[in-house]
Amino acid sequence: MKQPSVDxxxxxxxxxxxxxxxxxxxxxxxxxxxxxxxYTQSYGMETYIQEDGIRAKEELIAFCTTFLHQNLVYGDxxxxxxxxxxxxxxxxxxxxxxxxxxxxIKLAKESRDASVNLGRQFIRTVAPLVQDAFFDEWKSRIGxxxxxxxxxxxxxxxxxxxxxxxxxxxxxxxxxxxxGLVQNAVRAxxxxxxxxxxxxxxxxxxxxxxxxxxxxxxxxxxxxxALGIELASMKHEYLFxxxxxx
Numbered sequence: 380m381k382q383p384s385v386d387x388x389x390x391x392x393x394x395x396x397x398x399x400x401x402x403x404x405x406x407x408x409x410x411x412x413x414x415x416x417x418y419t420q421s422y423g424m425e426t427y428i429q430e431d432g433i434r435a436k437e438e439l440i441a442f443c444t445t446f447l448h449q450n451l452v453y454g455d456x457x458x459x460x461x462x463x464x465x466x467x468x469x470x471x472x473x474x475x476x477x478x479x480x481x482x483x484i485k486l487a488k489e490s491r492d493a494s495v496n497l498g499r500q501f502i503r504t505v506a507p508l509v510q511d512a513f514f515d516e517w518k519s520r521i522g523x524x525x526x527x528x529x530x531x532x533x534x535x536x537x538x539x540x541x542x543x544x545x546x547x548x549x550x551x552x553x554x555x556x557x558x559g560l561v562q563n564a565v566r567a568x569x570x571x572x573x574x575x576x577x578x579x580x581x582x583x584x585x586x587x588x589x590x591x592x593x594x595x596x597x598x599x600x601x602x603x604x605a606l607g608i609e610l611a612s613m614k615h616e617y618l619f620x621x622x623x624x625x
Contacts, residue, residue, distance in 0.1 A: 397543060397544065397547055401541065401542060401543050401547075404541055404543070405538075405543060405547065405551045408501075408505065408537075409551060409554075409555040411562070413504065414500065414504055415497050415500040415501045415504060415530075416496065416497060416500055416624075417497065417555075417559045418559070418562070418563065419623055419624045419625075420493045420497070420559070420563070420623055420624060420625045421560070421563050421567070421615070421622075421623040421625060422446065422450075422490060422493070422560070422608065422612060422625055423487070423490075423608045423609070423610075423611030423612035423613075423614075423615055423625070424442060424446075424560055424563065424564060424567075424608075424611070424623075425567060425615055425618065425621060425622060425623050426611035426612070426614050426615045426618065427442060427611055428564070428567050428568055429618060433564065433568060434568065436570070436574050436577060436578050439561065439564050439568075439570070439574075439578050440578050440581055440582060442560075442608075443557050443560050443561060443578070443582055443585075444582065444585050445605055445607075445608065446557070446560065446605060446608055447553065447556075447557055447582070447585055447586065447589050448585070448589060448592075449603075449604040449605035449608075450603060450604075450605040450608060451553055451556055451557075451589070452553075452589050452592055452593055452596075453596070453600060453601060453602045453603065453604065454484050454485075454531075454601060454602075454603055455481070455530075455531040455552070455556075456549050456552065456553060456589070456590075456593040456596075457593060457596050457597070457598065457600060457601050458477055458480065458481050458529075458531045458532060458535070458601070459531050459532075459534055459535040459538075459548060459549055459552055460535070460545060460548070460549055460593060460594075460596070461473075461477055461535070461597075461598055462474060462477050462531065462532045462534075462535030462536055462539075463535040463536075463538060463539045463545050463548050464539075464545070465477065465535075466513065466535060466536040466539035466540060467539050469513050471516070471517075474517070474532060474536070475526065477532055477598075478526050478527065478528075478529055478532050480598075480601065481494065481529040481531055481532055482494070482495075482527060482529060484601060484602075484603050485603075486603060486609045486612075486613070487609050487612035487613045487615075487625075488613075488616070489612055489613075489615055489616055489624065489625035490609070490612050490625060492624075492625070493624065493625045494529045494530050494531065495527045495528055495529060495530075496624075497530040498521075498527070498528040498529045498530035498531075498532070498533045499521065499528045501530055501533055501534070501537075502517075502518055502521060502528060502533055505537060506518055509537070509540060509541070511540040513536075513540060514536060514537070514540045517533070517536055531552075534548070534552055535548065538551075545594075546590065546594065549590050549593050549594075550586065550587075550590045553586045553589055553590060553593075554583070554586045557579070557582050557585075557586060558579055561575050561578050561579050561582065562575060563622075563623065564578075566622070567622050567623070612625060
């Protein structure tokens with residue numbers, strides 16, 4: 380089925396097909412062995428698990444669907460889309476604004492810290508692989524502590540300078556984020572691997588729906604409606620025992 384067109388920051392109104400090398404670049408940065416630490420983050424899910432809120436596949440799917448549509452779609456996904464456009468325009472001031480906004484919309488301290496920690500590890504890992512002056516300037520600002528280095532903003536910049544189109548930039552981020560939660564739930568509940576595979580198979584359809592929604596959103600649509608998950612994230616740092624950092 381042909382994907383809907385994406386009208387973001389006056390980019391092409393058709394969905395481009397990634398070249399082989401662009402596709403492989405995306406696969407590499409989302410490989411489970413890629414060392415940025417996503418396996419250490421649950422974004423409040425561990426609180427739900429310890430309070431017996433996630434014990435069955437259906438409950439895991441419900442949590443991930445809420446996180447996807449109420450948190451990611453109206454938060455990081457819009458920011459990635461906007462950062463992608465700003466990077467294409469080499470608009471540093473716009474990116475600085477988005478960087479501040481990215482931290483402001485994350486209510487829980489652990490969520491903010493996770494965003495920065497993932498971002499800084501991401502740029503340390505990919506910096507030797509990217510030959511781009513604009514990307515290097517953003518890296519220098521992070522190194523000088525002028526900015527924190529939130530992951531969503533860096534992801535948008537990275538994909539822009541590597542000529543990945545906006546649609547697949549958002550799609551890959553959303554899929555990877557949800558898949559990371561599922562894999563962490565498999566370890567934490569624990570679930571069998573087949574349960575995780577089945578859950579992700581169903582959630583893939585939600586990801587496709589989500590990226591279509593994001594394509595029509597702008598900065599003014601940014602919000603955080605996943606209040607239950609945010610509260611769980613706030614409670615997480617006080618759990619007696621934890622597998623995850625957030």
